[in-house]
Amino acid sequence: MKKTTSARGLAKTLGISKSRGLEAVVKARLISAVLQECKRRKLTHVQLAKRSGLPRTAVTGILSGSLQKVTIDRVLRLVEAAGLEAEVRVRRAA
Secondary structure, three states: OOOOOOOHHHHHOOOOOOOHHHHHHHHHHHHHHHHHHHHHHHHHHHHHHHHHHOOHHHHHHHHHOOOOOOHHHHHHHHHHHOOOOOOOOOOOOO
16 A cells, blocks of 8 residues: 555545545644654653543554544644644645
8 A cells, every 4th residue: 555645645545625634644743743752752651641631541542543533632732741842834735
């Protein structure tokens, strides 16, 4: 299976709207950053749950790749709990 990293490519592959594709890509990139930072800082899911205020089971589910019913808010709480800061850039469409 081909690895798709663009929102447009993902949307086309899955047959979903561009906005849903973008949401999935943003979540995946944020979660990837959280995983890398947790590994670097040796943070456990329990520690991340305490810092974020989310249940440990939710943290484990999100970090294991389950994006169903995962809101951007929850992902951003994990970003902050891992000691990271997210940044958004917007540009004109091509």
